[in-house]
Amino acid sequence: MQPFDLKRAIAVVLPAITLLIGFPVSEAMAGCASMQPLPAPGSWSVVTNGDTTIINTAPSFFAQSDSFGPNPTNLLPTIYEDSCDVNGDPIPNSLPSTPEQPYNLHADPKVTTLPDKLSPTNDLGKIIKALHGDKDFHAGKEDSGRKDGHVGKIDPKQLQFAIDILEGNPVNRVYSGFPVLHYNGPLKGKTVTPILDSNGNVTGGEVTIHLVYYDSHIESDTNYVDPSVVADVPWTIHYVVDVLDRGSDDFAGYMMYFNSKLGNPAGVKPNVGMDNSFFPMSVGQDSEKGQRYEFDMKMAPSGYWNLTYHWGWRLHPPRVQVVENVKVPINGKPRNFAEFEAFCPTHQPNATGDCPELLTDQNFKLAAINMIGDVAPEKRMWNDFRAIQAGAGGEALEAAIEDLDSAFDDWQHRTRLPRGVAEDPAADETLLFVNNTIYGHVTGFTRDMQMEMFKFTGRGSQIKVKLLNGDFFNHAYMLVDFGGIRGWENTFHNTLPAGGQGPLFTFGRNHWWINTASGAIPIPVAARGATTASTTSRVIDMDSLRGSHDKETPDFNRIDAEKIAKVRVKTTASGETIGEHTVIVNFNYDPPRRLRMYQFDALHHDEAIWSPH
Numbered sequence: 001m002q003p004f005d006l007k008r009a010i011a012v013v014l015p016a017i018t019l020l021i022g023f024p025v026s027e028a029m030a031g032c033a034s035m036q037p038l039p040a041p042g043s044w045s046v047v048t049n050g051d052t053t054i055i056n057t058a059p060s061f062f063a064q065s066d067s068f069g070p071n072p073t074n075l076l077p078t079i080y081e082d083s084c085d086v087n088g089d090p091i092p093n094s095l096p097s098t099p100e101q102p103y104n105l106h107a108d109p110k111v112t113t114l115p116d117k118l119s120p121t122n123d124l125g126k127i128i129k130a131l132h133g134d135k136d137f138h139a140g141k142e143d144s145g146r147k148d149g150h151v152g153k154i155d156p157k158q159l160q161f162a163i164d165i166l167e168g169n170p171v172n173r174v175y176s177g178f179p180v181l182h183y184n185g186p187l188k189g190k191t192v193t194p195i196l197d198s199n200g201n202v203t204g205g206e207v208t209i210h211l212v213y214y215d216s217h218i219e220s221d222t223n224y225v226d227p228s229v230v231a232d233v234p235w236t237i238h239y240v241v242d243v244l245d246r247g248s249d250d251f252a253g254y255m256m257y258f259n260s261k262l263g264n265p266a267g268v269k270p271n272v273g274m275d276n277s278f279f280p281m282s283v284g285q286d287s288e289k290g291q292r293y294e295f296d297m298k299m300a301p302s303g304y305w306n307l308t309y310h311w312g313w314r315l316h317p318p319r320v321q322v323v324e325n326v327k328v329p330i331n332g333k334p335r336n337f338a339e340f341e342a343f344c345p346t347h348q349p350n351a352t353g354d355c356p357e358l359l360t361d362q363n364f365k366l367a368a369i370n371m372i373g374d375v376a377p378e379k380r381m382w383n384d385f386r387a388i389q390a391g392a393g394g395e396a397l398e399a400a401i402e403d404l405d406s407a408f409d410d411w412q413h414r415t416r417l418p419r420g421v422a423e424d425p426a427a428d429e430t431l432l433f434v435n436n437t438i439y440g441h442v443t444g445f446t447r448d449m450q451m452e453m454f455k456f457t458g459r460g461s462q463i464k465v466k467l468l469n470g471d472f473f474n475h476a477y478m479l480v481d482f483g484g485i486r487g488w489e490n491t492f493h494n495t496l497p498a499g500g501q502g503p504l505f506t507f508g509r510n511h512w513w514i515n516t517a518s519g520a521i522p523i524p525v526a527a528r529g530a531t532t533a534s535t536t537s538r539v540i541d542m543d544s545l546r547g548s549h550d551k552e553t554p555d556f557n558r559i560d561a562e563k564i565a566k567v568r569v570k571t572t573a574s575g576e577t578i579g580e581h582t583v584i585v586n587f588n589y590d591p592p593r594r595l596r597m598y599q600f601d602a603l604h605h606d607e608a609i610w611s612p613h
């Protein structure tokens with residue numbers, strides 16, 4: 001199957017569409033697009049007192065305006081040149097799209113048909129349905145049809161199949177090896193393979209990243225990349241993207257670049273971020289097959305590279321995943337140190353995913369999974385299936401099946417808090433960090449997707465965020481601005497005629513800043529209840545965050561554990577308590593149109609991202 005050709009059509013219609021939707025476009029300029037200024041030191045503050053942190057953001061560089069009107073002042077004229085670094089030199093491969101080359105950083109993807117489009121949602125739902133013995137059952141609904149204690153036939157093979165899906169054990173599916181339980185961070189590291197010329201000089205490099213899109217999920221086999229060998233030369237990410245049931249979306253990898261290369265004695269600062277593509281990927285509603293898209297994405301020299309997000313704008317939040325440059329340290333430690341600390345304590349952090357015990361030692365793997373909090377819907381499903389497998393009967397069986405219904409439903413809806421976790425009615429949003437994921441809700445918001453923070457209308461807005469940590473290890477909150485303070489361009493082409501959504505959602509190119517610029521905000525760790533404690537289960541307190549704040553660690557990657565009081569709030573899950581912290585944000589800029597608040601976990605990033613528009 002050949003991909004449809006968008007380039008020629010889009011190059012023709014883009015100028016007219018751009019005029020119609022009101023985005024300014026400048027003529028091409030020689031050289032590179034200059035860096036926008038950075039906020040002055042001292043123009044922002046992050047102050048913690050006990051269980052509350054107050055963030056006063058840096059001020060805007062632009063006149064006050066309506067960000068959602070026709071001419072927001074923080075929308076910059078588009079310059080069709082690479083971006084400049086701090087020295088005024090071009091950063092190669094930092095212009096994602098032009099009218100002549102709408103996909104400026106990759107050729108047309110290779111598209112092939114997969115054996116099927118079955119996802120973990122399809123298979124887990126079918127197994128739960130069979131436990132009810134009701135053909136009309138829809139997991140998570142009140143009318144499940146299970147009456148008078150009746151359940152369907154318990155098939156041991158299907159129970160093990162469900163556990164294998166959750167643990168990521170080998171199964172006969174396209175998504176085999178992508179666990180629903182996010183305990184395998186130590187295994188998700190890769191190193192760029194260099195490309196050498198005849199004299200042995202490095203001229204480039206390549207690494208392969210495999211992604212799976214389905215329902216509200218993007219799963220990846222890679223979370224950390226060591227690109228050291230291509231610090232000074234452009235390189236390539238070979239993406240293998242499998243689109244399964246209800247996974248249709250636009251492929252958009254949002255790259256964030258620094259103003260100078262890592263190792264600069266003056267340190268690195270935020271520069272620009274941009275979607276590297278906005279290519280429509282789809283699976284027909286009536287199709288029995290999934291689709292595989294393969295992209296070869298051009299990257300700037302990795303010395304500039306911070307990370308790349310993979311957005312799923314058709315269902316966001318929560319459809320998003322990130323891959324990070326492991327050479328950007330946290331508290332003087334490798335960027336993935338917290339993954340090893342939680343799930344592979346017998347090994348030192350490394351970039352190549354060296355923790356074989358997670359694959360070869362069942363007890364080691366069980367101990368890793370048990371670091372995930374029991375309020376997590378994914379962990380609840382795992383506990384319930386294991387209880388049924390162990391022979392639960394009577395009321396215990398009934399309780400396990402009932403909990404499976406709600407846990408399965410909660411897992412599919414990260415735009416609300418799962419069962420057993422209360423929303424803070426005094427907060428504007430409540431975020432639960434659990435299973436290296438974030439579940440959240442904007443208070444009073446009733447739609448089931450694309451949460452919107454309507455209260456953030458412009459400078460002077462105040463937003464209160466309640467942070468909850470349901471895991472038995474550290475999480476830390478970060479808040480990033482994508483162009484509200486320093487401005488953004490809409491460089492991207494229009495894909496509406498071809499079934500895509502650019503430029504209505506694409507970031508184009510923006511000048512980012514981190515509102516938690518003096519360091520991420522740690523959230524107190526959950527404590528185990530009496531029924532969950534065991535000799536193979538640990539709790540990691542915040543002492544582990546203390547480290548050498550070396551010169552190589554950017555300010556925004558420094559985490560001060562001593563500021564946070566250990567305040568907890570009770571939950572109903574096995575007597576477990578959940579870590580709690582409050583953040584109050586005073587915004588001194590108008591929001592960027594694309595995304596009002598970008599929020600994530602600094603320590604276990606991967607899929608722990610939750611951001612309202």
